[in-house]
Amino acid sequence: MPKTPCDAVRNFIGGKFVPSAGTRKRDIVSPLDGTVVSSVDLSCAADLDRAVAAAKKAFTAWSSTPIKARAQVFYAYKRLLEKNIDDLAECIRVEHGKTLEEAAGEVEKGIEVTEFACSLPQIVPGEGLEVTRGITCHYDRVPLGVVSSIVPFNFPVMVPHWTLPIAIMLGNSFILKPSEQVPMSSAKVAALLKEAGLPDGVFNAVNGDREIVEEICDHPDIRAVSFVGSTNVAKAVYARATAHYKRALCLGGAKNHCFLLPDAHPEMSARNITASFAGCTGQRCMALSVLLAVGPVDDTIKKICGEAAKLIPGKTLGPVISRAAKDRIIGYIDGAEKAGAKVILDGRKAKIEGDLNGYYLGPTVIDQVTPDMKVAREEIFGPVLSIIRVENIHEGLRIENTHPCGNAASVFTQNGALAEEIMRNVSSGMNGVNIGVPVPREPFAFGGWNDSKFGAGDITGKSSITFWTQDKKITVKWNPEAGHDWMS
Numbered sequence: 001m002p003k004t005p006c007d008a009v010r011n012f013i014g015g016k017f018v019p020s021a022g023t024r025k026r027d028i029v030s031p032l033d034g035t036v037v038s039s040v041d042l043s044c045a046a047d048l049d050r051a052v053a054a055a056k057k058a059f060t061a062w063s064s065t066p067i068k069a070r071a072q073v074f075y076a077y078k079r080l081l082e083k084n085i086d087d088l089a090e091c092i093r094v095e096h097g098k099t100l101e102e103a104a105g106e107v108e109k110g111i112e113v114t115e116f117a118c119s120l121p122q123i124v125p126g127e128g129l130e131v132t133r134g135i136t137c138h139y140d141r142v143p144l145g146v147v148s149s150i151v152p153f154n155f156p157v158m159v160p161h162w163t164l165p166i167a168i169m170l171g172n173s174f175i176l177k178p179s180e181q182v183p184m185s186s187a188k189v190a191a192l193l194k195e196a197g198l199p200d201g202v203f204n205a206v207n208g209d210r211e212i213v214e215e216i217c218d219h220p221d222i223r224a225v226s227f228v229g230s231t232n233v234a235k236a237v238y239a240r241a242t243a244h245y246k247r248a249l250c251l252g253g254a255k256n257h258c259f260l261l262p263d264a265h266p267e268m269s270a271r272n273i274t275a276s277f278a279g280c281t282g283q284r285c286m287a288l289s290v291l292l293a294v295g296p297v298d299d300t301i302k303k304i305c306g307e308a309a310k311l312i313p314g315k316t317l318g319p320v321i322s323r324a325a326k327d328r329i330i331g332y333i334d335g336a337e338k339a340g341a342k343v344i345l346d347g348r349k350a351k352i353e354g355d356l357n358g359y360y361l362g363p364t365v366i367d368q369v370t371p372d373m374k375v376a377r378e379e380i381f382g383p384v385l386s387i388i389r390v391e392n393i394h395e396g397l398r399i400e401n402t403h404p405c406g407n408a409a410s411v412f413t414q415n416g417a418l419a420e421e422i423m424r425n426v427s428s429g430m431n432g433v434n435i436g437v438p439v440p441r442e443p444f445a446f447g448g449w450n451d452s453k454f455g456a457g458d459i460t461g462k463s464s465i466t467f468w469t470q471d472k473k474i475t476v477k478w479n480p481e482a483g484h485d486w487m488s
Helices: 045-063 067-083 085-096 100-118 160-169 184-195 210-218 231-243 266-282 298-309 323-338 393-402 416-425 463-468
Strands: 011-013 016-018 025-029 036-041 128-132 135-143 146-150 173-177 203-205 224-228 247-251 256-260 288-294 342-345 364-367 384-390 408-412 430-433 469-477
Touching: 011 045, 036 085, 045 135, 045 146, 045 173, 045 203, 045 210, 067 085, 067 100, 067 160, 067 184, 085 100, 085 184, 100 160, 146 160, 146 210, 160 173, 160 184, 160 224, 160 463, 173 210, 184 203, 210 231, 224 231, 224 463, 231 247, 256 266, 256 393, 266 288, 266 298, 266 384, 266 408, 288 298, 288 393, 298 342, 298 364, 298 384, 323 342, 323 364, 323 384, 384 393, 393 416, 408 416, 416 430, 463 469
Parallel strands: 146 173, 146 224, 173 203, 224 247, 256 288, 256 408, 288 384, 364 384, 408 430
Antiparallel strands: 011 016, 011 203, 025 036, 128 135, 135 469, 342 364
């Protein structure tokens, strides 16, 4: 259970934790038992102005620091993340509700992206070429200036690390807007960055809700904005930020489909599918949410239910983020049942010993779902698996292709030809064969398609470099004997 309430979470501006200029605050409620563990300031426009001023002041020196010197800061920071993994995991557990194992895994992914950022000196050198006798062209990658990331509640450490190590390593100054539901982890990250030697003002964190998100989109001195969250909000942030001529890359929601073929390895498939839809209590955009059951696969479905039933809320399965989230998820299950689907594993009545009002649900598996039901169409963000029965992969592909989102898709089979056909025809950005959570590993990039992403490029990996920089092209002629031509 949560420890004694922590100190209030303040903004981190210019290398210091400072209170908001406004008066609004929000309690931080642990989903483990519903207790208040801290509070957070909800910032106003004056707070953002102060953070942008600090970032602009720091940008000149940081952007002119050689990239190999910048890398030394992040080498030190990576070591601090590794040293403090247990402390960060415990903080995630208290404010978010993840199990310690899941929380540590989240930090490890953040470490992996930081490691990738440390490799950027070997990846981003400019290119040059003698384009004609005596004339060379070359380009350098130049940082944009002050940039910002708006991140969700479901991964308090991992998602900020999709952007901050890369954007800052490339020479930008950075403003993080953590989720107001889970800001404690970001405060720890800010302290570790300072300990690693990052100059004051290069990284800033401004807490808040919708008001500060809109201020970030509107601020004239913020050059680029990234966002991760629901599709509706991603659309709104993208439209507002780009209306102010900013670069924007906004990742939205998901409804990931999984093809289960009759020849799939039963035990491996059951373990991986269960871990995908129920791991992190289903609160991740890479969770498999819809199982497209192709033909006779009842034995494997029984094994999935058996594996899911082993998860114990409060021990091996954490709570969902809030009571409102729990009620919403139960509403989806109730609605599917009323629409004619069959709940074959019911997590609505999950109990845990000593539960003090935590927001727990057990894994739920719903069979006989049809593509028009809400559980098949909308992102539930809970440990719920909807099974749609299909006769063949082509029927399954029609269902997957017509869904507006396109974050991820998977297939479980031992047939390489069928796996290849499905992978070739799904309409999603991140895909897996016998993989339940097909998250690309660095340097391969994270990013979906369709209504799961708004903007060009991806948020991690090599393609993220283009988003956080601009190319400066230089053409040089030193040789007067080169003669006169159209380039002169």
